[in-house]
Amino acid sequence: MAVFTPLDASEVEAFLARFDLGTLCELQGIASGIENTNYFVTTTRGRFVLTLFERLSAEQLPFYLRLMHHLAAHAIPVPDPMADREGHILHRIKDKPAALVTRLPGHSVMQPAASHCAQIGRCLARMHLAARDYPLQQPNLRGLAWQQQTIPRVLPYMSAGQRALIVNELAHQTALAATSAHAGLPRGAVHADLFRDNALFENDRLTGVFDWYFAGVDSWIFDLAVALNDWCIDPPSGALESARTRALLDAYQRERPLQADERALLPDALRAAALRFWTSRLADYHLPRDAHLLTPHDPAHFERVLRQRVDAEQNLFAFA
Numbered sequence: 001m002a003v004f005t006p007l008d009a010s011e012v013e014a015f016l017a018r019f020d021l022g023t024l025c026e027l028q029g030i031a032s033g034i035e036n037t038n039y040f041v042t043t044t045r046g047r048f049v050l051t052l053f054e055r056l057s058a059e060q061l062p063f064y065l066r067l068m069h070h071l072a073a074h075a076i077p078v079p080d081p082m083a084d085r086e087g088h089i090l091h092r093i094k095d096k097p098a099a100l101v102t103r104l105p106g107h108s109v110m111q112p113a114a115s116h117c118a119q120i121g122r123c124l125a126r127m128h129l130a131a132r133d134y135p136l137q138q139p140n141l142r143g144l145a146w147q148q149q150t151i152p153r154v155l156p157y158m159s160a161g162q163r164a165l166i167v168n169e170l171a172h173q174t175a176l177a178a179t180s181a182h183a184g185l186p187r188g189a190v191h192a193d194l195f196r197d198n199a200l201f202e203n204d205r206l207t208g209v210f211d212w213y214f215a216g217v218d219s220w221i222f223d224l225a226v227a228l229n230d231w232c233i234d235p236p237s238g239a240l241e242s243a244r245t246r247a248l249l250d251a252y253q254r255e256r257p258l259q260a261d262e263r264a265l266l267p268d269a270l271r272a273a274a275l276r277f278w279t280s281r282l283a284d285y286h287l288p289r290d291a292h293l294l295t296p297h298d299p300a301h302f303e304r305v306l307r308q309r310v311d312a313e314q315n316l317f318a319f320a
C-alpha cells in the first residue's frame, strides 16, 4: 500500500474548492508506488491524480512540476499539473507539498513488444527536444555525487565480489565523467527513470509517461540507457534483446539521430544506468529511510545487468 497520509472525501472536496475543476465524484487511494501518497480523484470535470509528496521538499518540486507542464504544453504525453485559481501548481495538504495532475488512461505493459519499445524511443527523443528550452536547472539528484556518497554506506552489506564490481564501476564512471568527451555530450532535463512501470498504454498505443520525480539535468544518452536497460532486457541473462533494442534505438534516432560521440559512449551510459539503479536499490534495501518503504525492488537484478554490460562489450549498433 502507498497511502502514507490518509485523506477523506471532505478534505479532498475542500482542496478542490480552490480550483475550477468541478466537484468530487470519486476518491480512490492508489496501492502501488513506494515514494508518495497517491489518490485517483474523479470530478465532474475530469480525472486526476492527487499526490502528497512524502520525500521531496517544496523547494525541489517546482523543477518537476514546471517541467511536466512545459512538456505537456509541447504536446508530449505527460501528466499536466493543474493550477488553482491563484495560478499555483504546487499546493499543500496536511502539511505536505501536493500536486493535482491529469490522469493518463491505460495500463503499464510489463512484457513489451518491439512496437511498444519503438513508441518509447520516439517519445523519449521528442521529450529531450521539447525540454531544450526548459529554463529551470536541477542536477540529477541520483547522479554520480549521490552514488559516491551512498556506495560506501552499502559496501558492508556486500560480498567481496560485489564490492569489487561496484567500486570498480564507480571508479570507471568517475574517470569518464572527468573527460571532455563526456562533458561535451548533449544534455538537458531528462526523466531519468523511464521504466516500464512509468508509462501507460491503451490498446497498445502509448498514452503517456509519468513519475517525473527523479528528473534532472543529465546527458540524453543516460536517459536513453535507463530506458534501454529496462524496456529491452532479457530478464534471465540481463542482456539486451535485439529486436526491442533495435526498435527503441531506431525510433529514437528517427526523431533525433545520435551523434558519433553519443554512439561511442552509449555502452558506458548503459553501465552508468545499471550502476545508478543497483545503488538505489541497495540503499532502499539496506538503508531504509523509515518503516514506510515496504517492498524495495530486487538489487540483484541490476548487479546482473551491470555485470552483463561490463562483460559484454556489446556493439549496440550491430542491432540498429
Ligand SMILES: Nc1ncnc2c1ncn2[C@@H]1O[C@H](COP(=O)(O)OP(=O)(O)OP(=O)(O)O)[C@@H](O)[C@H]1O
Residues within 6 Å of the ligand: 002, 030, 032, 033, 034, 035, 036, 037, 038, 049, 079, 101, 102, 103, 104, 105, 197, 210, 211
Ligand atoms: N498521472 C497519472 N495517470 C495515471 N496513473 C497514474 C498517474 N500517476 C500515477 N499513476 C498511478 O499511480 C501509481 C503510483 O504512482 P507512482 O508509481 O508514481 O508512485 P510513487 O510512490 O509516487 O513513485 P514510485 O514509482 O517511485 O514508487 C502508478 O503505478 C500508476 O498506476
Ligand SMILES: N[C@@H](CCO)C(=O)O
Residues within 6 Å of the ligand: 193, 195, 277, 280, 281, 297
Ligand atoms: N525505477 C526504480 C524505482 C524508482 O522509481 C527501480 O526500478 O529501481
